[in-house]
Amino acid sequence: MRVAVMAVLVALVLLAAPLAFGIQTSFFADERDELERVALAAAVHVPPQFVAGDHVELPAHERGTDVGVYDLSGRLRDGSGPRKADAITRLAQGGAVTRGRGDHQIVVAVPIPSGEQVIGVVRASTGTPQVWRRVALAWLGLAGAALVALITAVVVARRQARTLSAPLEALSAKAGAVAEGDLTARAEGSAIAEIDQVARTQNTMVEQLARWLEHERHFTSNASHQLRTPLAGLQLGLEAAAAGPGRDLRAAVTEALEQVRHLQQTVDEVLRLARATPRPGVPPTTRPAAEVVEGVERRWYGTFAAEGRRLVFGVEPGGEGLRIPDRTAEQVLDVLLDNALRHGRGTVEVTVREMGGAGAVDVSDEGSLTLDRRALFERGTTTSRAGSGIGLTLAREMAEAAGGRLTLARAAPTTFTLLLPVAEPPPSHE
Template structure:
């Protein structure tokens, strides 16, 4: 990743430098030659001013000082060099200037400028100025070397900046890749961290969301077996007791025992349906579900649990406040949660267990209490495995809270002494009537 980013950046800088330096180098060459021609013309014009009118009759000419390396000569109309330096006879550039126009040209590795000498509108001679092109090329090459040095400095700066930018871009991606690899290796706690790049941050957020959803799905799948075994244990125990009573009792009680066993089988079927609904990867709180009046539901729960509490020498009491018994609540969810709470009271509590139903402004509150006390805190008690003992698996209260939340309700520990749990469920909407 870093090498690719650096390669792209360096190539882009090289292309930009070539596109910029090539015309600039050509411009330097053209400018230097143009400057040299202009300098030669200035020298020739300056010399032409110093040529006296009696030049035509043989007077000498005192040429002005000029730059070293420049040849400056005065020619008469016959093409003979009268003074200065240059070819002994006029070349084509000098002959062209005899027509009264400034002439520029090139000779043998030279640049030549010829300026006519005019007196009263008549050309009496020509001043020729020339210099060697190698001198101009020397200056051009020095300028090109300076330009190349600047380009190398720009390229080096670009490499440094490209390395820094490559590190800035690749470091978050490498960290994101490492977190993804950790998740692939089974570490579902790995989360991608933020960076200074918005696009990479968005990818990191999406990955974290994906891992969180995956974690929840795996938790549902991982807990399904333990949830199912926990919830099926109670109705299976009741079914076993009923069948044992039918096998040991007289024929007169056989029908009642079988009826009780059938009721336990129906309850077992409802338990299986509820556990499977809860095991869905994405439960939808508040979805459509069967509902029954709260009073009718707790009466059925009392019937199932009365004998089991009596067998332990304990009493189960149910109370419904006026106005709360007719409110419909999700029956399967409420049944499963109450089964967990009563099983917990039977195994870990003592004394009389009470179930109280009351109305709370659009919701139904069900309090399940006993005369025991709880040492765990309101949050710890609902952690999976927090109450594990030889008499239980430690997942019942966790499962009960999950079922309550899946139904849009809430299960809390109201008091630790005496132990009291409060189940708050929304009142279910009555099904539409068909007239």
């Protein structure tokens, strides 16, 4: 607002100063022109007998204006004015109209011709204070107009400042809300393109920040979910080895190392999923599907047996040599088996087969699901009260990160199908 007001003030000064000077010059010039017309009108009324001493009847003129007729000797013969002709009046005796100022007066002298001779001079004058009063009134009007312009500028500047500051204040309020933790706060648009650009940039930043924070939260929950099972298995194995003094320690150490290896793979897989973009040049490792399911069977067989449940693994013809991303398959199968153990019933079957050039792994139990298929894989959706709503979502994300898919094939009996790309075409059956 200060910038706008200062700009108007500078414009008014630059415009008013020459305008005020022009008003003064114009008023004095108009007054001289008026005096010249009065003097010319009076000169017309001076007869040739003026030289012989005849009286002159001067026309009427405005009050405050002196009009006098002087002979060539410089004596005032008729009208009003100084008794003796001044310098301006004497100059007019040469035959030319003379203008000038003297003794706080504006003076115009017009010669009176008779034939080719000058027989006298008409002198018209008025006081400069009268002209200055009119100039002052004009300047006062100019100052009033400038004041009105300045007030208008202030009003417009305040309104424009409000137009500029309101969206900035709203943007600041949204930024404050984000700083306090409200990541749903979004800046609204305005009628100013530059502020809209800032608002869009802030909204993009907040959306990216929200995604990163959500990504970090998911990473934490994913890590805790996936590390829980291998850590529990490692703990149970070590506790069993410590409790049984006659147990073969080599076998216990071997089993513990297997659990540690799987734990390391779990950490690597969760970290790989946590990266926003995969690292270039690091292709996923692959192994035959039969080896993958055998390793999963070794880890989970005892757990299911302890619960009185059967765990059956099988490989259909054509599926033995399929090379699939082993770490992704192990992590997804761990989730599905843990889900079947906690929420399913009866025997759990894991079957590997070839399907349309891809590797398919089916995990089924004798339970049933009543949840909507679309909501089943959403984070936070649980299949029972004991669930965390993370496992199936994480399993699907892992499968998709490896270029595969995880779907619910049947709700009753519950069957999940994991599709994974193969590293090489399946063997021919010819």
